[in-house]
Amino acid sequence: MLELLWLIPILPFIGFLVLVLIGTRLSRAGVAAIGVGSIGISAVVSLLCGFSFMSSPPPGDAFSQTLWTWMKVGSFAPGITFHLDALSLLMTLVVTVVGFLIHLYSTEYMNDEDGYSRFFAYMNLFVGSMLTLILADNLILLYLGWEGVGLCSYLLIGFWYKDPANGLAARKAFTITRVGDTAMALGLFLLFAHLRTLNIHGDGGILALAMSQWMEGSGLAIAAAALLLGGALGKSGQLPLQTWLPDAMAGPTPVSALIHAATMVTAGVYLIARTYVLFELAPAVQFAVALIGTITLFVAGCSALTQRDMKRILAYSTISQIGYMFLALGVGAWSAAMFHFMTHAFFKALLFLGAGVVILALHHEQDIFNMGGLRRALPLTSKTFIIGAAALAGFPFITAGFYSKDLILWKVWSAHQPWLYIVGLGGALLTALYSFRLVFIAFFGEAKSHVVKKPGACMKIPLTILAALAIIGGLIELPHAWGNWQPFSKFMESAFPLTASVEHGGHGKAAAELILQGIAVVVSVVGISLAYLFFLRKQIFVEGVAGSSVGVAVHRFWFAGWGFDWLYDKVFVQPVVWAARINKNDIIDFIYRLFAGIIQIFHFIFCLTQTGRVRWYAVGIAFGAVVIVAMVVLS
Amino acid sequence: MTTTDLLAITPLIILSAASVVLLLVTAFYRNHKVIAVLALMGIALAFASLPMVSSEVSLPFTVTQLIILDGYALLYMGLLFAVSFVVILIAHGYLEKRQGNHEEFYILVLLATLGCAVLVASSHFASLFLGLEILSVSLYVLIAYLYTDERSIEAGLKYLVLAAVSSAFLLFGMALVYAELGTMEFTQMASHANAGNHSMLLLAGMGLMVVGIGFKLAVVPFHLWTPDVYEGAPAPVTAFVATASKGAVVALLMRYFATADSYAHSSLFQVFTVIAIASMFAGNLMALLQNNVKRILAYSSIAHLGYVLVAFIAFRADEMMAVTAVTFYLVAYSVTTLGAFGIITVLSPGDREADAIDDYRGLAWHRPWLAGIFTAVLLSLAGIPLTAGFVGKFYVVAAGVGSALWLLLVLLVVNSTIGLYYYLRIVVAMYRTPEDKAGEAATGLTAAESPTTPASLPLIGGVVLAGLTLLIVWLGVYPATLMRVIKVAVDTLV
Known part of the structure; x- marks a missing residue:
């Protein structure tokens, strides 16, 4: 079954090619069939591969498939090789399944838009590039996917290119992520210069080599980790390269859901997790990851609290939630970060898709203060949106977000970082506050706008499935204090075999864990209650403060x-x-213009010899003869 | 004369006989197509006899003292015959559009080719001069062939006068050499050169011979006729002058230096160094802002011969390398130049030549294939990779590096850069949108109707151009095959 691995990234590329070549000649149904179908089949193959991988794990808990060697220059021979382990399997499943749902949703969302086939072509290209990034066995191929998703992000943010503001947002996203990408490219050069390879896995891969060759805390390890971190910061919208993500909301909402919430922006998290050994060898950088994540989650949470635009709230929320993932990475809780990545993909995609329904229903109204009372007009959407918001806010016990965020906070605490823990907790309060501010203002209270369009089946099905996932997704990993049910962590750990100190979340500290859990429950509930109080009951208070x-x-x-x-x-x-x-008028240009000018002068001088008179030409011959004879004879 | 002698000079005999046959047929039955086909058959037959000669006669083979047939001569004859074949092909469509008698044109081309063939096979001053004069006399008439066109007549007269002057220098030079050495055979001169005879008379004689050779090669300062003649002569004739005539003279020059061991005279190489530098600069600089494509090609040919001389100067250090480099360069240059003049020929309407740069403006928009071919040709002339011109220049530079001619190489690189400008000027003009010529558009003539561009491409011209383009790319990508052939052939010379 695993032999089919190559199909997973190839299918979206095929979809892209078909749509680019003949997309404009196909009917909308045809475009949708190819665009969604390619991702759908890819998702099915992923599920089959995943089932096969988990039921009978390959040797070494990893499977590689080499399609061909890209190029061969001396010892440098990067292959088009796909690598499947627990980490890439999880990412692949999320990207294909969530991607499929969002594609399905898009068939209806984009139905009234021009450029239908262009949209699906870009989306397919994105999924293909993202899967390349995830499954890449070496950093070159990963970089190809990395730049591929960046290109698609640019193309899709500027999808409605007729509005210059969208083009500006697209350029901003591209330029700012480029800052990070440059750092990352330098990181790759550094790694190659010192380790002579860019393969990630195996005995000859950078992880094993770095482990054996570099001292912990050595300058090289710090430089390499810091440069890769730069790339991750740009892609994942973390401080100080976060400014592009809110503007990226200029793209169609499904794009925001897929690229700027669920998948692409977590590529930075993936990169750090993939090269985790480098970060463990550079504790200073790893702490920086945690610190940046913490600051980002707080800063972005505050901004989310003040936004009026529904999608911008969600965008800041995404930045903030990825901050949690970085925090987890920073304390070495690799699987906790990936757990949060998964649940976040579910509930954030759900929220964006719900927002898309609202935006379409209110004829592209995005200001939440012009909404209100949507609960009655859009019952299913409201229910699923509230589920998503509850998961985001970490509503206790029944939502996936609670389990993943709780795990991160617990890991931070057990890594002896009380200050980071407190800020993270404060961030959780902010999260609950802003997510339910959004819910209460938009979905409760007085109806301020008229709903013009109700969602159809293609929109409702993804919402329902994602809502279900946002609830049950957390049940694959329960806190240690509740019993021995951590299949997710156990599975994930197989992808981090070189981890220095495998922490099992503090056995025997069940009491402490339970107390912290209680605090988290309280914070979440208090946040939601405050939101209820401030934004639904006593708005005067908020207006007074503000x-x-x-x-x-x-x-x-x-x-x-x-x-x-x-x-x-x-x-x-x-x-x-x-x-x-x-x-x-470029100063350097003057030098070249000077050359050009001199040459022109010579042109005119030489042309003076070209008189057109035969006698003059004959004189030329005679002159030449004299000179030659003189040279030959006198020398 | 034995039968083997006759067998050895079969190519020359075929060409002479073909000229006579053409003359007779023309006398009794004037038909443009028949004569053209007969001329092509004559050339083809001569070409086909080359492998026969190489297999039937044990090479190298001398016929009397005058003619020597070796692999080198046969290789160059092959090149010359191929060039004439192409020239006749493109000339047919060109003449068809024009008034007057066309038949004599082909006889003259055959005779000019015969002259070239004699040159590359000559081993004696007498045959050298004979070949050169057969070539020159044919060219006088060919250049002035469109006698109703003032410029053509002017070009013919200029060429006549100046070629006569330079021939006089050549002849006088030969006389001086003969006076000093008492022989006109190349092989016998070698012993004198090796004996260290650097008498003033001998050197002066050789210097004067350089004048005659330099005129035919159009190198500075004997280049002044080039633009005027290139511009005035009919495009197919210009193609012949630029390729066959120069190729044959270069071949002769190399044979003379190799056989007579004249490279022992180091001062001659100083002369060639000066000429090469001056030619590169003069050619490229004068072409820079030129607006007439034929004149640009004329100046560019001056520069290209300068490049050829760089490889030729490397002769002293490594004969094999230099001769192969020069030969490859000549093949690449001939193919490319034929392409360039082929384009001009097929685009020329019946009353004038399409030689203004404005004639090419917007060509890519209504004749994309033709523009693509011309682009490939110009890039090859400029020496851009993947074209024959690049490989040729590469071998020239390689030969120069082998002989450590650093000054010449640096100047060659500088000049290649300058040259890029005027080649790209034409390319840019072709890819400009036709709207750019707003002034002309106002007169109501669209590009398709404008008289500068005939409505349809003549089939033969199209096929020839496509073939030449393929050859340019093929030589640019797989030069190894041709290089092997050249190495085998040149081996007999050095």
């Missing part, structure tokens, strides 16, 4: 994403624009 002079300033500061855009504009954009304007 209306005060300090409140206005803080609100504006948070609303603008803590002024990062302003800062970057002043520090980077404007000086560059200024320098470009000053140097409009």
Whole structure:
């Protein structure tokens, strides 16, 4: 069964090719069939592979399949090789299954839009690139997928290219992630320069080599890990490269769901988890990961609290939740990070798809203060949205988000990082607050807009399935204090064989874990209750706080994403624009123009000899003869 | 003369006989197509006799003292015959569109080819001069063939006067050499050169011979006729002058230096160094802002002969390398130049030549294939990789590096860069949108109707151009086959 692995990334590429070549000549149904079908078959193959992998694990808990060797230069021979282990299997399953649901949803969402086949072509290309990234056996192939998803992100953010603002957002996303990508490319060069390979796995892979050749905390390990971290920060929208993600919401909502929530933005998490040995060898960088994650989750949570645009709230929330994943990575809780990645993919895709229904129903209205009372008009959507928001807020016991976030916080605590734990907890409170602020304002209260469009089956089915996953998805991993049911962690650990100290979450500290869990429950419930109080019952209180002079300033500061855009504009954009304007007539060009000018002068001088008169030409011959004879004879 | 002698010079006999046959047929039955086909058959037959000669006669084989037949001569004859074949093919469509008698044209081309063939096989001053004059006299008439066109007549007259002057120098040079050495055979001169005879008379004689050779090669300072003649002559004739005539003279030059061991005279190589540098610069600089494509090609040919001389100068250090490099370069240059003049020929309407750069503006939009071919040709002339021109230049540079001619190589690179500019100017013009010529568009002539572009491509011209383009790319990608042939053939010379 595993032999079919290559089909998983190839099928979306085939879909892309078909749509690009003949997409405009197909009917909408045909486009949808190819676009969704390719991902659907890919998802089925993934499930089959996953079932086969889990029922009879291959030797070494990993399976590699080499299609061909890309190029061969000396010892450098990167292969088009796919590698399946627990980590890549999880990512593959999430990307194909969630991707399939979002594709299905898109058939209806995009139905009234122009460029139907273009949309599905880009989406298929994205899924293919993402799967390449995930399944890549070496960092070169991974980088190919990495840039591929970046390209698709650019293309899809700017999908409605007729509005210049969308093009601007697309360029911003591309440019800022490029900063990270450059760091990552440098990281790859560094790794290759010192380890002479870019294969990840096996005895000759970078993980094993780094483990055996580099000391813990050595400069090389720190540099390599820091450069890869740079790439991860850009892709995953973490501080200080997070500013592109809110603007990326300019793309169609399914794009936001698939690329900018569920899958692509977690590529950074995946990269760090994939190269985990490097980070374990560089404790300083690993701590930086945790610190950046913590700051990001808090900063983005505050901004989410002040936004009015439904999709921007969700965008900041995504940044914040990926912050949790980084926090988990930073304390070495690899499987906890991946657990949160999975549950987040479920509930955040659910929330975006729900938001898409609302936006379409209200004729592209995105301001939550113009919504309200949607609960009655869109019953199914409201129910699923509330489930998603509850999972996001970590509503105790019944939502997947509770289990994954709880696991992260517990791991942070047991890694002896009380301050990070407290901020993470504060972030959880913020999360509960802003997610239910969104729910209460948009779905409860007075109806302010008229619903013009109800979702059809293609939208409802994905919502229902994702809602179900957002609830039961957490049950594959229960806290240790509740008993010995951690199949997810056990499975994931097989992908991290070189982990220095395998922590099993503090056996024998069940009491502490239960106490912390209690705190988490309280925080979540308090957050939701506060949201109920502030945004549904006593809105005057909020208006009072936000209306005060300090409140206005803080609100504006948070609303603008803590002024990062302003800062970057002043520090980077404007000086560059200024320098470009000053140097409009490139100084270096003068040198070349000088050469060109001299050559032109010579052209005119030489052309003077070309008189067209035969006698002059004959003189030329005579002159030549004299010179030659003189040279020959006198030398 | 024995039968083997006659057998050995079969290619020359076939060409002469074909000229006579053509003359007779023309006298009794004037028919453009018949004569053209007969001429093609004559050339083809001569070409077909080359392998026969190489298998039936034990090479190298001397016929009297005048002619020597070896692999080298046969290789160059093959090149020359192929070039004439192509010239006749493209000339047919060109002449068909024009007034006047066309039949004599082919006789003259055959005779010019005969002259070239004699040149590459000559081993004696007498045959050298004979071949050169057969070639020159045919060319006088060919260049002025369109006698109703003022420019053609002017070009013919200029060529006549200047070629006569340069022939006089050549002849005088030969006389001086003969006076000093008492022989006109190349092989016998070798012993004198090796004996260290650097008498003033001998050197002066050789210097004067360089004048005559330099005129035919159109290198500085004997190049001044080139643009005028290139511009005035009918495009197929220009193609012949640029390829066959120059190729034959270069072949002769190399044979003379190899056989007579003249490279012992180091001062001659100083002369060639100066000529090479001057030719590269003069050719490229004068072509820079030129607006007439035929003149651009003329200047470019001056520069290209400069490049050839760089490889030729490497002769002193490594004969094999230099001769193979020069030969490969000539083949690549001939193929490419025939392509360029082929384009001009098929695009020329009946009343004038399509030689203004404006004639090519927007070509890519209404004649994309033709523009693609011309682009390939120009890139090959500029020496861009994947074309024959690049490989040729590569071998030239390799030969230069082998002899450590650093100054020449640096200047060659500089000049290649300058050259890129005017080749790309034509390419850019072709890919400009036709709207750019807003002024002309206002007159109501669209590009398709404009008289500069005939409505349909002549079939023969199209096939020839496609074949030449394939050859350019093929030589650019797989030069090894041709290189093997050249090495085997050249081995007999050095």
